[in-house]
Amino acid sequence: MQTKDLLQLADQFGSPLYVYDAEKIQSQYKRLTNAFSKVESVRINYAVKALSNISVLKLLKEAGSGLDTVSIQEVQLGLTAGFSPERIIYTPNGVSFEEIEEVAHLGVQINIDNLSILEHFGAKYPEIPVCIRINPHVMAGGNANISVGHIDSKFGISVHQMPHILRIVANTGMHINGIHMHTGSDILDIEVFLYAAEILFDAAKNFKELDFLDFGSGFKVPYKKDDIETDIEELGKKLSKRFNAFTKEYGRDLTLAFEPGKFLVSEAGFFLAKVNVVKQTTSTVFAGIDSGFNHLIRPMLYGSSHLIENISNPKGKERFYSVVGYICETDTFANNRRIAEIKEGDVLCFRNAGAYCFSMASNYNSRYKPAEVLWFEGQGHLIRERETFEDLIKNQIILNFEAVAQ
Ligand SMILES: Cc1ncc(COP(=O)(O)O)c(C=O)c1O
Numbered sequence: 001m002q003t004k005d006l007l008q009l010a011d012q013f014g015s016p017l018y019v020y021d022a023e024k025i026q027s028q029y030k031r032l033t034n035a036f037s038k039v040e041s042v043r044i045n046y047a048v049k050a051l052s053n054i055s056v057l058k059l060l061k062e063a064g065s066g067l068d069t070v071s072i073q074e075v076q077l078g079l080t081a082g083f084s085p086e087r088i089i090y091t092p093n094g095v096s097f098e099e100i101e102e103v104a105h106l107g108v109q110i111n112i113d114n115l116s117i118l119e120h121f122g123a124k125y126p127e128i129p130v131c132i133r134i135n136p137h138v139m140a141g142g143n144a145n146i147s148v149g150h151i152d153s154k155f156g157i158s159v160h161q162m163p164h165i166l167r168i169v170a171n172t173g174m175h176i177n178g179i180h181m182h183t184g185s186d187i188l189d190i191e192v193f194l195y196a197a198e199i200l201f202d203a204a205k206n207f208k209e210l211d212f213l214d215f216g217s218g219f220k221v222p223y224k225k226d227d228i229e230t231d232i233e234e235l236g237k238k239l240s241k242r243f244n245a246f247t248k249e250y251g252r253d254l255t256l257a258f259e260p261g262k263f264l265v266s267e268a269g270f271f272l273a274k275v276n277v278v279k280q281t282t283s284t285v286f287a288g289i290d291s292g293f294n295h296l297i298r299p300m301l302y303g304s305s306h307l308i309e310n311i312s313n314p315k316g317k318e319r320f321y322s323v324v325g326y327i328c329e330t331d332t333f334a335n336n337r338r339i340a341e342i343k344e345g346d347v348l349c350f351r352n353a354g355a356y357c358f359s360m361a362s363n364y365n366s367r368y369k370p371a372e373v374l375w376f377e378g379q380g381h382l383i384r385e386r387e388t389f390e391d392l393i394k395n396q397i398i399l400n401f402e403a404v405a406q
Contacts, residue, residue, distance in 0.1 A: 001375050003311045003349075006270055009380045010347045013371050016273040016291040018358050020051070020383075022059055022376040024268035025354075029063040032263065035236025039243055041255040045089050047217060048074040050261030050355040051269070055374050055383040057081035060264065068217075068259035072099050075108055089214070089259070091133060091180065093155055097121070104128050111180050111214075113156050115164055122172030131178030131214065134159050136199040138183045138192060156181065159203055166206055176207045182216025182259070188228055190235040193218075197239060201246045212255035213243070219263040223352050224307045232263075262355040269354025271296055271306075271370075275346045276326070284322050287342045289333075292325025294364040296350060296357050299333050307351040308334055316340035323348065327365050366392060 001021045009019055029044065036042045045068040046060045052074060057067065058081045066087035067078040078088050085107035092100065093113055097120055104110050104125065112118045113133035121130065135156030157165060169176055181200050187193065197215060204210055219230040240256075247254045273289040280286075298304040308323055310316060318338045325331035333350070342348070361369045368387035373380045 001270070003309075003314060005375065005380070006272060006349055007311055007347060009373055009375075010272045010274070012380065013373055013382060014386065015347065016271065016289070016295055016370040018353060018370055018372045019270045019272060019380070020053075020056060020265070020354055020372070020374050021268045021270075022374055025056070025059060025265055026063055028264050028267070029060065029065060032232060032236075032258070032260065033064070035232045036240050036256060038236075038240040039256045041253065043212065043255050043257045044264075045087075045214075045257060045259040046264055047259050047261030048077060049359060051265045051357075052077055052359050053372055053374075053383050054081045055381070056265065057083070059374070059376075061087075065264075068261075069108075071095070072103050075103055075106060079106070089131065089180075089257075091182075091259075101125075109178070111178070115157055115161065115168065118157070118165065118174075119168045119172070122168055122174035126173045126175070129175040129177035129211075131180050131212075132157060132165060132176055133180045133182070134200065134203050136181050136183060136196045136203075138196045138199070159199055162203060162206060169207075175209060177210060178212045178214055178257075179204045179207065179210060180214035180216065180257075182218065184218050186220045186262075187218040188220045188230060190231055190238065193230075193235055194238055194242070197242060201242075204246075204250065210250070210252070210254060212257050214257040214259065215239070217258055217260040217263065219260055221262050221266045221352065223305060230263075265354035266352045267354065269352065269357060271350035271353035271357060272311075273348050273350070275342055275344055275348060278321075278342055278344055284336070285320065287321045287323045287339070287348070289323065289325060289348060291370070292327035292331045292365065292367070294325075294327060294367050295361050295370055296333070296353065297360050297362075298356060300331065301360075306333065306353065308337060308339055309349045309351070310340040310342050310346050311349045312346035313340050313343070316342075326367075363387075363392060368392065 010017055043066055045066040047068045049070055067083055069075045069090050070092055089109040089111055090103045091111040111131040111133050133156040135158050183196050222229045243256050273291040275287050276290050277288040293300040319341050320336045321339050322335050323333040371386040372384035374383045
């Protein structure tokens with residue numbers, strides 16, 4: 001995708017706008033499967049939470065992916081996109097037993113992450129195979145909000161509780177067909193993956209009839225030129241070797257599974273917003289855009305730093321700007337960033353806007369969610385319309401106070 005394509009899309013579909021480059025998603029998928037080509041059976045389950053547009057799910061299905069889901073609604077999106085239930089894994093945290101039952105009845109692979117549900121589910125449905133999410137107690141991830149494998153985390157069943165897990169499995173006669181872990185997002189050091197993998201291998205030895213080992217995700221992607229990223233090829237080489245050795249030792253064919261979100265879609269996404277106002281204060285030059293954290297919350301939520309380019313004036317002299325949104329509270333995308341000179345009406349492009357951007361968007365300040373476009377085979381295809389006032393009020397029931405008072 002080129003800058004001129006993005007400008008043309010902003011012109012055609014208006015702003016703010018999310019644009020996803022299909023080719024980048026496909027090439028990331030290939031890069032990951034190539035890195036693990038030495039493993040006989042590899043399965044990539046795309047983490048729907050990162051970007052859940054059905055056309056994106058269909059694109060990944062064509063590439064060969066399965067899905068990782070965390071809610072029954074994500075499962076339903078996957079089924080609507082044409083995935084068969086066996087290609088979907090459901091890894092909820094803290095959801096009701098009823099929802100888990102409902103998903104299991106759809107034929108989706110269940111992944112259980114607490115002892116009470118494991119016991120309840122095993123007692124009621126011993127015939128349905130389940131995967132167990134282990135908490136390996138590894139501190140990993142780019143920041144506290146996305147580190148989920150440590151000792152204080154609410155996710156997974158502590159690996160130290162293995163005796164209790166085994167007692168539940170023996171008492172219920174349930175069938176465990178997979179072991180899973182996910183320690184966090186934005187993990188840079190491949191040694192962390194390899195260390196946690198050893199814990200998973202050890203845990204796996206307790207179960208005799210596993211079909212797969214799921215190593216979760218957490219690959220760090222680059223956010224700017226020459227940025228650090230997880231060395232997928234190196235990880236592929238080292239983990240494949242270790243996995244193949246473990247499979248031999250285990251004595252049964254196993255599938256190696258991953259469930260990446262960011263790795264597949266982050267870099268494919270571009271968020272385009274127009275500058276409404278350039279405001280010089282005593283200390284700062286603000287560029288105020290026609291969007292806010294209602295559309296892209298990651299900088300405010302966990303300090304993520306998206307590269308911002310002025311695609312209307314890419315060759316302009318660089319100056320310092322604080323890029324802010326229109327939400328009526330602190331709403332900062334970037335502080336004192338060097339950006340090519342901005343005029344009101346210019347289009348700014350936020351990079352790495354594919355993962356956890358649209359999927360975290362809200363209607364705060366009663367703003368509409370943006371449209372989404374998929375750039376596929378050299379053309380922009382609208383895959384979600386911008387919301388309208390009707391969308392905003394469609395579930396509201398406007399009370400007739402006079403009628404109630406009578
Ligand atoms: C269980 C699970 N799997 C996979 C992912 C995807 O992680 P990432 O986007 O870092 O690849 C997440 C992210 O929160 C997760 O919670």
